[in-house]
Amino acid sequence: xxxxxVVTSGKGGVGKTTSTAALGAALAxxxxxxxxxxxxxxxxxxxxVLGAERRVVFDLINVVQGVAKLSQALIRDKRLENLWLLPxxxxxxxxxLTDAGVGSIIAELRTRFDWIxxxxxxxxxxxxxxxxRYADEAIIxxxxxxxxxxxxxxxxxxxDSKTVKAERGxxxxxHILITRYDSGRASRGEMLSIxxxxxxxxxxxxxxxxxxxxxxxxxxxxxxxxLNNAASAPARAYTDAVRRLMGxxxxxxxxxxxxxxxxxxxxxxxx
Amino acid sequence: MDAIAxxxxxxxxxxxxxxxxxxxxxxxPIAGWLEEIDATLARSPGFFVGRPVVLxxxxxxxxxxxxxxxxASLEQRNIRVLGFENVDAARLTASMPPLLTGGxxxxxxxxxxxxxxxxxxxxxxxxxxxxxxxxxxxxEGDVTVLGSVGSGAEIVACGSIHVYGxxxxxxxxxxxxxxxxxxxxxxxxxxxxxxxxxxxTAEEIDVALRNRPAQAWLEGDIMKIAPLN
Numbered sequence: 001x002x003x004x005x006v007v008t009s010g011k012g013g014v015g016k017t018t019s020t021a022a023l024g025a026a027l028a029x030x031x032x033x034x035x036x037x038x039x040x041x042x043x044x045x046x047x048x049v050l051g052a053e054r055r056v057v058f059d060l061i062n063v064v065q066g067v068a069k070l071s072q073a074l075i076r077d078k079r080l081e082n083l084w085l086l087p088x089x090x091x092x093x094x095x096x097l098t099d100a101g102v103g104s105i106i107a108e109l110r111t112r113f114d115w116i117x118x119x120x121x122x123x124x125x126x127x128x129x130x131x132x133r134y135a136d137e138a139i140i141x142x143x144x145x146x147x148x149x150x151x152x153x154x155x156x157x158x159x160d161s162k163t164v165k166a167e168r169g170x171x172x173x174x175h176i177l178i179t180r181y182d183s184g185r186a187s188r189g190e191m192l193s194i195x196x197x198x199x200x201x202x203x204x205x206x207x208x209x210x211x212x213x214x215x216x217x218x219x220x221x222x223x224x225x226x227l228n229n230a231a232s233a234p235a236r237a238y239t240d241a242v243r244r245l246m247g248x249x250x251x252x253x254x255x256x257x258x259x260x261x262x263x264x265x266x267x268x269x270x271x
Numbered sequence: 272m273d274a275i276a277x278x279x280x281x282x283x284x285x286x287x288x289x290x291x292x293x294x295x296x297x298x299x300p301i302a303g304w305l306e307e308i309d310a311t312l313a314r315s316p317g318f319f320v321g322r323p324v325v326l327x328x329x330x331x332x333x334x335x336x337x338x339x340x341x342x343a344s345l346e347q348r349n350i351r352v353l354g355f356e357n358v359d360a361a362r363l364t365a366s367m368p369p370l371l372t373g374g375x376x377x378x379x380x381x382x383x384x385x386x387x388x389x390x391x392x393x394x395x396x397x398x399x400x401x402x403x404x405x406x407x408x409x410x411e412g413d414v415t416v417l418g419s420v421g422s423g424a425e426i427v428a429c430g431s432i433h434v435y436g437x438x439x440x441x442x443x444x445x446x447x448x449x450x451x452x453x454x455x456x457x458x459x460x461x462x463x464x465x466x467x468x469x470x471x472t473a474e475e476i477d478v479a480l481r482n483r484p485a486q487a488w489l490e491g492d493i494m495k496i497a498p499l500n
């Protein structure tokens with residue numbers, strides 16, 4: 001039974017695309033057949049983060065408009081044979097997406113994949129609405145800061161009213177993924193605490209991804225962090241999140257970045 | 272035979288029933304009074320359709336022929352005369368509507384298109400999930416939220432507002448001029464509280480109240496906010 005998952009946030013720059021790539025790769029590493037779909041038409045980035053930017057021939061808009069078949073637009077990852085990408089168009093804008101077109105693509109993807117991860121654009125406009133439209137579940141990416149949390153709250157309200165599932169009277173299952181979490185700054189009160197965020201959003205937590213240079217490094221070399229450095233703190237956090245997504249009970253811990261020579265000497269199990 | 276004859280005799284059944292009718296009191300000159308009727312008919316042509324009328328002749332002294340002429344004039348205008356009041360029975364002929372007595376005054380419903388079932392709506396609204404940022408809730412009665420109201424969300428109620436969670440957004444109670452409406456919440460972090468147009472923003476709310484259960488009400492022109500305990 002295929003699951004359609006939207007990765008969304010409302011606010012930009014919180015790590016939707018990075019998280020989509022990392023979660024997609026982690027799912028694929030566990031043997032699930034995964035496609036990640038970039039809905040950020042006009043500002044596509046998912047192809048870069050996955051290192052597939054030089055292999056894009058056809059895109060989502062071509063498929064929506066019937067110019068290309070879905071199989072022509074899907075790009076298979078070179079490292080993970082279970083991971084596929086459906087890129088967005090960089091030359092068009094979000095108006096080129098149609099509700100019916102997205103619906104038929106999602107329906108077709110459901111027959112081919114176990115997981116369909118939709119990378120939503122920022123904002124609450126057409127692109128974001130269509131990315132969440134057919135979702136069964138949603139991952140709301142939130143940074144521990146008030147602006148991000150309020151935008152997430154807004155998006156949760158929309159998930160409860162604007163999706164196909166909500167219109168049928170069902171519930172879109174929602175998860176909070178906290179990214180760029182700095183436990184040091186949180187303990188000094190410079191950031192919202194996890195409890196504050198969950199209190200405001202009243203939605204279950206899927207995982208806490210620590211702020212890390214590894215994430216940036218992985219993005220720059222075009223490799224999801226879960227693939228690029230699987231032992232790093234953020235990679236382990238993403239992998240835990242994926243295991244929770246698959247129904248496993250995994251203790252919620254805040255992975256700590258191992259820094260400095262002493263920590264390295266003390267072994268890799270310190271976290 | 273006798274018994275059968277008795278059995279077949281149907282007693283005449285009579286029941287009392289009362290009806291409401293319009294009463295017209297014609298005044299002299301009758302021609303001028305009829306013009307008034309015409310003017311009323313011009314404004315609302317169907318006004319007298321299906322409504323029989325009683326003529327109260329106490330203000331005029333009309334002969335039998337004048338009464339007959341008046342009835343005919345009204346019938347031309349499609350107004351049926353049901354009977355007469357306050358006139359000497361001798362002036363009425365057998366073909367005219369009868370003399371009525373014992374009429375009592377009653378209040379008539381002001382106009383025909385009365386609201387169908389004007390029963391007060393029980394418009395109070397209960398929300399079982401949190402109110403998210405950007406949502407706007409309106410109710411003509413009370414609003415009860417079993418959860419939090421997010422920052423950037425808004426609740427507008429003509430009655431009171433009850434929030435069984437943190438109130439982080441805006442709450443406007445007594446919206447349509449109800450100064451007795453109140454706002455209750457489990458945790459006050461509101462951006463704005465308003466009752467009947469009087470409001471306080473987050474800046475004006477006492478810091479000592481923050482994050483505590485509280486209620487807000489109106490005392491004259493002043494909004495009071497106090498902890499709930």
